[in-house]
Amino acid sequence: MSLRSLAATVLAVAVLAPAASAQTPLLAPEDAIDLAQELADAQAEQGVCYGWEVKGDVESTGSSTGGPDVPLAADATSCPRGFVRFSADVVYECSSCDNGDQVYVDIDASVPDPPTMDDMAELGYGSGDLAGDEDDQALIDMVGALPLLVAESGAAAPVPLERTAVPGADRPTRSPGSDVLRTVAPVAGVAAVVLLLGVGWLLYKVGEARQARKWRARPPTRRERTT
């Protein structure tokens, strides 16, 4: 390697390194505050402390003990019934490698019968959701599920449904569309493929028959006449 190309490489590494190591926040600041507050309310109700930590290509940290951006600090006074910490390592697929997105999830807990990823699956979430299009909602829901799952195991009391008056202007938006169509979508997809195959087959064979008829209707060639 020449001195010039070595210098270029060093310069490129120096310029690109900070950009490559920069991590994207997974949650918007207000979402992180809401999640930490939900966990803090659960902690007050249950005596169990909760926290989350996501590292890798995206990052997010927070806890019921310190709020957003503050890692869980579990002590016997604040957390008399123990703690549950949700950790994930998210590495997105790189353009030059064959591997897909890699997500490792770990739930570390000191409560008996702690939540597992099987419990998350029952709620409709898997580790892959943390690398999906709605990764922020997946993280909020998976971490938000921890107090519910702890209550289900009997390790702490359930968190009561908090209610508040709805401001007059606030209302549900977006009609999500037909429940029947959504539920039958997989079967409807298969039905559509079968139907299209049938139509395609029919059109192809009718077209082929038409061609053959046209071909038969043409005057015989000189060679055919002589044979």
Next chain:
Amino acid sequence: MSRPMHDQDPPVGLRAHVLGAGALILLGVVLFVVACSTATGVREHIADRYAAAGTERVEGARTDSLVYTSSERPSRTAGEISGAVTPADRRVAPAGVFLRYDEDFVTVVPRAGGGSTIYVDAEDAGYRRGFVYLGGWWGTYSGRGESFRGGGPGGGK
């Protein structure tokens, strides 16, 4: 003497192809119709499967909500309901699970003594019931932007 070439490949079998293609088309239509006719709405599914426990009116709502109970824990109950009738969206919060359907919101929370309580609400009532958790997700929310205020000492009630 051999026959002319154009007489050697008549459209034999076209009828079989038409019948085969027609059968496929019919199968596709039947599949779709059967799937649609056997699919139930979430209200019917819950009424068929869970024990009715009366009605209640969420404060400010225009309609009563239906209440059911399940002997299963909330995550399993919500999983069963969403497996049977696919929700458009879902939210899981410390207090319970929320499922959104076309015109209904379903809320599944732990029940004292074990199992779950299921609330089937019209949109407006469901949004009111779960506003703390659903505001800004499934509707407008003007109460955002608070700072973290903590939760006080762990009581472990």
